[in-house]
Amino acid sequence: MRSDSGKLALILFMAPFILWIVLLIVLPQLGIGYVSLREKLGPRQYTFGLGNYIDFLMEPIYWNTLLRTAWMSILVTALALLVGFPVAYYIARIAGQRSRSALLLFCLIPLWVSDLVRAFGWIVLLRESGLISGALQWMGLVSGPVEMLYNDATVVIGLVYTVVLFMIVPLYSTLDGMDEVLLEAGYNLGGSSFTVFRRIIVPYAMPGVVAGCIITFMLTAGSYLTPILLGGKSSSWFTEQIYNQFITRYNWEAGATFGVILLGFTSLAIWLGLRLTGQSLATTVARS
Amino acid sequence: MIDEGKGRLFSLIYRSYMAVFLLYLVAPLLAAGVFAFNDSLFPALPWQGFTLDWFFNDTEPKLGMFHDERLLRGLENSLYIGIIVSAASVAVGTWNAFLFERSDFPFKRLLYLVMVVPLVIPGVIIGISILLFASMIANGAYAVFGSSPAWLRPGIPLIVLGQCSFLITITSLIVAARLQKFDVALEEAALNLGASRYRALFTVTLPFLFPAMFSAFVVAFLVSFENFNTTLMLVGSDAPLSITMYDRIAKVGSTPVLNAVSVFLMVTSGVLALLSVLVQGKRS
Amino acid sequence: MDDLRCVGVTKSFGSFTAVKEVSFGIPGGSFFSILGPSGCGKTTLMRMIAGFEKPDRGDIRIKDQSVLKRPPNRRNVKMVFQQLALFPMMSVGENIAYGLRCRGKPKEQIRGKVTSILDRIGLPGVEDKKISQLSGGQKQRIAIARCMVLDPDVLLLDEPLGALDLKLREHMKIELKQLQHQFRTTFLYITHDQSEALVMSDAVAVMNGGRFEQIGPPKELYDNPVSSFVAGFVGDSNRWTGKLELVADGVARVALGGGDTVLATIAARDSIGAADVEVFVRPEAIRIGPGGDGATLSGTVDSLLFNGANSRILVRTALGQLVEVADQVGVRAVSEGDAVQISWPRDRALCFPMRAT
Numbered sequence: 001m002r003s004d005s006g007k008l009a010l011i012l013f014m015a016p017f018i019l020w021i022v023l024l025i026v027l028p029q030l031g032i033g034y035v036s037l038r039e040k041l042g043p044r045q046y047t048f049g050l051g052n053y054i055d056f057l058m059e060p061i062y063w064n065t066l067l068r069t070a071w072m073s074i075l076v077t078a079l080a081l082l083v084g085f086p087v088a089y090y091i092a093r094i095a096g097q098r099s100r101s102a103l104l105l106f107c108l109i110p111l112w113v114s115d116l117v118r119a120f121g122w123i124v125l126l127r128e129s130g131l132i133s134g135a136l137q138w139m140g141l142v143s144g145p146v147e148m149l150y151n152d153a154t155v156v157i158g159l160v161y162t163v164v165l166f167m168i169v170p171l172y173s174t175l176d177g178m179d180e181v182l183l184e185a186g187y188n189l190g191g192s193s194f195t196v197f198r199r200i201i202v203p204y205a206m207p208g209v210v211a212g213c214i215i216t217f218m219l220t221a222g223s224y225l226t227p228i229l230l231g232g233k234s235s236s237w238f239t240e241q242i243y244n245q246f247i248t249r250y251n252w253e254a255g256a257t258f259g260v261i262l263l264g265f266t267s268l269a270i271w272l273g274l275r276l277t278g279q280s281l282a283t284t285v286a287r288s
Numbered sequence: 289m290i291d292e293g294k295g296r297l298f299s300l301i302y303r304s305y306m307a308v309f310l311l312y313l314v315a316p317l318l319a320a321g322v323f324a325f326n327d328s329l330f331p332a333l334p335w336q337g338f339t340l341d342w343f344f345n346d347t348e349p350k351l352g353m354f355h356d357e358r359l360l361r362g363l364e365n366s367l368y369i370g371i372i373v374s375a376a377s378v379a380v381g382t383w384n385a386f387l388f389e390r391s392d393f394p395f396k397r398l399l400y401l402v403m404v405v406p407l408v409i410p411g412v413i414i415g416i417s418i419l420l421f422a423s424m425i426a427n428g429a430y431a432v433f434g435s436s437p438a439w440l441r442p443g444i445p446l447i448v449l450g451q452c453s454f455l456i457t458i459t460s461l462i463v464a465a466r467l468q469k470f471d472v473a474l475e476e477a478a479l480n481l482g483a484s485r486y487r488a489l490f491t492v493t494l495p496f497l498f499p500a501m502f503s504a505f506v507v508a509f510l511v512s513f514e515n516f517n518t519t520l521m522l523v524g525s526d527a528p529l530s531i532t533m534y535d536r537i538a539k540v541g542s543t544p545v546l547n548a549v550s551v552f553l554m555v556t557s558g559v560l561a562l563l564s565v566l567v568q569g570k571r572s
Numbered sequence: 573m574d575d576l577r578c579v580g581v582t583k584s585f586g587s588f589t590a591v592k593e594v595s596f597g598i599p600g601g602s603f604f605s606i607l608g609p610s611g612c613g614k615t616t617l618m619r620m621i622a623g624f625e626k627p628d629r630g631d632i633r634i635k636d637q638s639v640l641k642r643p644p645n646r647r648n649v650k651m652v653f654q655q656l657a658l659f660p661m662m663s664v665g666e667n668i669a670y671g672l673r674c675r676g677k678p679k680e681q682i683r684g685k686v687t688s689i690l691d692r693i694g695l696p697g698v699e700d701k702k703i704s705q706l707s708g709g710q711k712q713r714i715a716i717a718r719c720m721v722l723d724p725d726v727l728l729l730d731e732p733l734g735a736l737d738l739k740l741r742e743h744m745k746i747e748l749k750q751l752q753h754q755f756r757t758t759f760l761y762i763t764h765d766q767s768e769a770l771v772m773s774d775a776v777a778v779m780n781g782g783r784f785e786q787i788g789p790p791k792e793l794y795d796n797p798v799s800s801f802v803a804g805f806v807g808d809s810n811r812w813t814g815k816l817e818l819v820a821d822g823v824a825r826v827a828l829g830g831g832d833t834v835l836a837t838i839a840a841r842d843s844i845g846a847a848d849v850e851v852f853v854r855p856e857a858i859r860i861g862p863g864g865d866g867a868t869l870s871g872t873v874d875s876l877l878f879n880g881a882n883s884r885i886l887v888r889t890a891l892g893q894l895v896e897v898a899d900q901v902g903v904r905a906v907s908e909g910d911a912v913q914i915s916w917p918r919d920r921a922l923c924f925p926m927r928a929t
Contacts, residue, residue, distance in 0.1 A: 010393060016383050017403075024453035025406055028417030035420055087309055090302065110313055112557040114514030116530055117550045120537055121316025124323060124547070131319050161316070222410025224517050229537065239412045239517070246416060246521065259416050263409065270408055477657035479645045480622055481671035481722065488645075491670070495661045 381459025
């Protein structure tokens with residue numbers, strides 16, 4: 001058993017970790033839970049209850065925003081998977097040694113650049129005075145400037161752009177570990193390209209797929225800049241609601257409630273994803 | 289592996305797909321960047337000649353980035369915050385790495401999971417949670433002492449705390465990965481040769497960890513510099529560059545100076561990232 | 573005076589006792605080896621001497637002073653680790669200077685000592701090289717120099733030759749012996765390779781299961797092992813098992829299966845109580861042809877193994893056992909398939925009680 005001075009040394013050793021976790025993570029999260037349960041009766045008068053949550057359920061705008069965020073996040077995740085898988089596969093299995101590192105580096109460039117610059121770039125491309133509109137006019141395909149921002153499709157494209165790399169990286173590291181021999185065995189035993197893909201490649205890549213989907217879903221649901229800048233007034237993304245409640249309306253109770261709901265929502269998605277494939281949080285997230 | 293005739297067409301399609309994808313990756317960045325050099329008052333076509341004015345010019349209406357007061361102040365704040373946050377995160381992260389790699393304590397597995405949790409909390413939520421918590425403490429202090437410290441209100445200290453909360457996780461993981469590869473025999477050899485525990489730590493172990501610590505510093509700095517969601521909730525009167533730039537974008541009729549800022553950001557991120565890769569490569 | 577003395581050192585990990593009541597002394601300036609298979613406890617013993625583990629019982633004395641209370645960085649026993657543990661982020665010169673800097677020596681003095689020790693080990697001028705630029709043999713010598721520059725009372729070497737290839741290993745054995753003579757420091761060398769221990773040491777301790785089975789000069793261990801483990805572990809030996817029939821005047825008559833009996837000298841320290849015994853005979857004691865007063869067995873030549881001076885003739889006895897017979901002369905009077913007899917003198921055959929496994 002530890003000696004007393006040993007115990008003291010251990011406590012000191014653990015101190016920064018404990019301080020960080022408790023003061024910056026645990027207590028603040030409990031804090032928003034606490035505030036979300038506080039109902040305002042009048043100036044400086046509070047009572048406790050689920051009133052805020054009931055308000056949320058009653059107001060169709062809030063509900064709809066959440067649902068919209070949810071299904072669009074799923075759509076973005078699915079698209080990111082579809083777009084990203086061939087890329088990850090190419091880099092992991094088809095590209096030669098030298099081009100592999102070059103390709104990876106190239107793919108990571110958008111990651112280094114800030115979210116803001118990326119969204120700004122899409123605006124420059126897609127707005128009515130932007131590059132693509134100009135190009136279309138110049139080619140004679142349209143007669144006047146075309147506004148391509150401020151609709152759902154643009155938001156989706158922009159979001160996929162932001163998150164596709166977080167899908168590619170886990171996929172790449174999983175596929176990289178796959179031995180060519182497995183594929184050769186598959187063909188040797190009579191499989192066509194399609195069956196080899198379906199029965200060998202896909203199941204093997206599953207851990208990477210799950211890790212990628214969890215991360216991209218989380219990032220999409222929690223993103224703020226891209227939906228707002230590319231979607232304009234009609235964007236209605238849930239994070240925007242949170243921002244409004246806090247900063248514009250100064251209704252911290254409602255804001256906290258929405259925060260708890262968003263947190264619960266993303267946590268639920270993560271938990272489901274992990275359950276469905278038997279992974280654990282430490283292995284998937286820590287890997288990237 | 290894939291049979292010949294079908295193979296070549298497939299291969300062609302696949303390669304074009306990759307090319308289109310890479311173009312997709314680069315397009316917005318090129319778009320944002322190219323107009324930084326356009327000698328026009330609007331970040332739009334037509335192209336009116338090459339210029340560096342949007343960086344260096346000092347007169348209206350073409351006010352260059354390096355003379356725009358607000359942008360410069362934003363840049364200053366971002367640098368200031370970035371350095372503090374990175375240094376603090378790497379320090380605590382290294383401490384945590386040693387804690388988890390070198391000692392045993394109850395609930396270690398659970399606490400390791402807890403350490404990873406900040407990465408799955410959306411940035412906005414982290415922001416509001418710190419805001420709320422700080423204000424609760426402030427109100428409590430007000431009730432007890434009659435005044436509350438300024439650093440608990442939205443502003444740079446809160447931004448630093450908010451960013452640290454999840455960056456410490458990242459730095460801990462980066463440093464811990466490297467610490468795992470450390471051969472403890474090196475420390476024992478140092479002790480055997482007469483070094484005290486601290487001396488062995490500083491002359492043998494930390495130099496070994498240095499590439500990871502540097503890399504963690506760069507990553508933390510980059511993430512802090514470009515962070516938006518968390519910072520947005522905690523920003524006070526001193527705004528970092530990301531918030532300043534956002535305000536400008538939201539206003540219509542912004543000049544290409546923002547494109548210049550984008551180019552600047554792209555170049556610095558690229559250089560920092562390259563630096564960290566080089567340092568890792570040289571030492572490992 | 574003994575430079576290093578252990579008295580009744582014991583160490584357990586949970587229910588497993590790694591080192592049991594080990595006592596020995598190493599005279600100053602000698603080369604002492606601890607020889608034993610993996611898991612016999614030699615590494616644990618060495619780590620206790622260096623200070624990285626604490627013995628449960630017993631004392632460790634260096635130059636007649638107990639060092640038990642001293643932490644590892646304050647004992648004057650320096651260790652060459654198995655993987656050498658040279659600091660990769662420092663140059664050769666910085667590695668060697670490390671211990672001197674810990675002691676706070678002035679820079680000039682340090683530089684002088686580093687240069688002189690590099691000269692002594694035959695690698696002058698490599699101070700500024702990186703560790704990765706050195707060959708295996710050079711790294712060995714640097715690791716030793718790093719310790720020797722501190723004038724240790726005892727130098728511990730933990731199986732340092734394991735990672736080297738065969739030719740280099742043979743060369744290093746001679747070098748180590750020469751270095752030890754040159755520095756006149758006490759060397760404590762642990763290994764599982766008996767040829768290393770025999771070639772280099774002034775005295776060897778054979779360790780098995782946490783205990784020292786025998787301590788003595790290499791020749792004594794080779795000629796007069798006191799237990800069946802030592803007889804089997806040191807040098808090559810043929811081994812027969814059988815039942816004890818008769819004991820008279822220190823000679824045992826042992827019945828091997830199938831009707832043969834052999835006579836062997838009883839070499840065990842304790843008297844043989846059990847009926848099951850082992851008989852060890854070295855290949856060089858066996859002759860092709862009848863005549864030894866120890867035993868004569870029949871068999872056929874199975875194969876001829878050429879290995880220079882270590883050539884062997886393998887004979888398969890009637891019972892099916894393969895016997896190695898040394899073919900030192902190199903003149904093979906037999907060929908494969910010949911029916912032969914092998915024999916040996918009784919005083920070259922050693923009899924021990926069967927080892928309890």
